[in-house]
Amino acid sequence: MIELIDLTKKFKQNFAVKNLNMFIEKGEIVGLLGPNGAGKSTAISMLSSLVEPTSGDVQFENKSILKNPSSFRKIVGMVPQEIALYEDLTAEENLQFFGRIYQLRGKKLSKKVDEVLEQIGLTDRRKDIVKKFSGGMKRRLNIGVAMLHDPEMLIMDEPTVGIDPQSRNYILDTVKRLNAERQMTVLYTSHYMEEVEFLCDRIYIMDKGNLIAAGTKEEIKQIISSEKTVSIKAEILKHDFIQALEENPLINRVTVGEKEVTILVPKDANVFSEVIKLAETNGMELTSVDNKTPTLEDVFLHLTGRALRD
Numbered sequence: 001m002i003e004l005i006d007l008t009k010k011f012k013q014n015f016a017v018k019n020l021n022m023f024i025e026k027g028e029i030v031g032l033l034g035p036n037g038a039g040k041s042t043a044i045s046m047l048s049s050l051v052e053p054t055s056g057d058v059q060f061e062n063k064s065i066l067k068n069p070s071s072f073r074k075i076v077g078m079v080p081q082e083i084a085l086y087e088d089l090t091a092e093e094n095l096q097f098f099g100r101i102y103q104l105r106g107k108k109l110s111k112k113v114d115e116v117l118e119q120i121g122l123t124d125r126r127k128d129i130v131k132k133f134s135g136g137m138k139r140r141l142n143i144g145v146a147m148l149h150d151p152e153m154l155i156m157d158e159p160t161v162g163i164d165p166q167s168r169n170y171i172l173d174t175v176k177r178l179n180a181e182r183q184m185t186v187l188y189t190s191h192y193m194e195e196v197e198f199l200c201d202r203i204y205i206m207d208k209g210n211l212i213a214a215g216t217k218e219e220i221k222q223i224i225s226s227e228k229t230v231s232i233k234a235e236i237l238k239h240d241f242i243q244a245l246e247e248n249p250l251i252n253r254v255t256v257g258e259k260e261v262t263i264l265v266p267k268d269a270n271v272f273s274e275v276i277k278l279a280e281t282n283g284m285e286l287t288s289v290d291n292k293t294p295t296l297e298d299v300f301l302h303l304t305g306r307a308l309r310d
């Protein structure tokens with residue numbers, strides 16, 4: 001088991017991470033969710049001994065790894081946010097190059113390269129130079145590099161940022177498959193709550209350096225069990241209608257989208273007739289009014305008053 005104990009990083013006067021406590025059990029997919037600047041990258045950089053903590057500890061099997069990270073490094077594959085590949089080499093050559101850094105040679109190296117190419121779905125593109133790859137293919141190869149030394153655990157720093165939906169799904173499915181077939185432990189950081197919701201057994205939510213929620217999906221959603229989310233849809237949302245919602249004492253929070261307003265209300269409040277009345281008063285035609293199952297986004301909104309992706 002890996003444990004982060006009161007892990008803290010201060011840059012001058014600012015806490016990038018403050019008293020972070022987390023644990024990751026073998027075989028789990030754990031999500032670290034938070035908006036840009038929450039402290040996710042700093043946290044995982046401390047976990048993988050790339051950044052020295054200001055205070056606190058990281059323990060692997062109950063032993064601190066801060067002073068002697070080598071045993072932990074052997075079992076961990078780090079997938080950085082930035083693509084770290086040689087653009088002028090082919091996919092295969094990149095894997096061969098990084099494999100040699102891990103002391104792989106000869107038949108062992110070519111077998112591993114074949115296996116990794118298969119796992120990331122790039123076997124048929126192995127001879128193509130990386131410069132010609134799409135963003136999603138580069139990200140997949142980046143993941144492949146982290147898997148060359150057969151790690152037991154992958155630490156992935158926002159691995160789907162800026163790629164097409166198809167590649168994104170491929171990466172998510174690959175993570176699920178590695179976990180199911182090889183019991184790979186995964187720490188997955190993201191600011192996309194749908195990804196974390198889809199992938200993870202347990203979730204930690206960070207904001208501004210602080211841990212603001214932790215638990216299973218169900219436990220985290222319990223945080224807002226006293227409230228429910230109602231989605232109101234209309235082709236045209238009138239400003240006066242939104243203002244009336246915001247001023248309504250029954251409604252705790254109003255979030256405005258393009259053709260949808262989401263409101264948080266006490267669980268037992270019956271707001272349907274109220275919403276329809278407000279729409280009529282403001283001359284607005286509604287497409288639908290529905291109760292929604294709360295998402296992690298709703299939890300984040302409830303805890304911070306802000307959307308996860310501003």
Ligand SMILES: Nc1ncnc2c1ncn2[C@@H]1O[C@H](COP(=O)(O)OP(=O)(O)OP(=O)(O)O)[C@@H](O)[C@H]1O
Pocket residue numbers: 011015016034035036037038039040041042043158
């Ligand atoms: N080397 C550094 N020097 C000074 N401040 C830093 C440094 N690295 C990070 N920070 C600050 O620490 C805070 C947390 O940054 P961090 O990159 O860990 O967040 P994040 O959640 O990973 O967000 P992102 O997705 O944007 O990388 C930010 O306010 C950032 O500006």
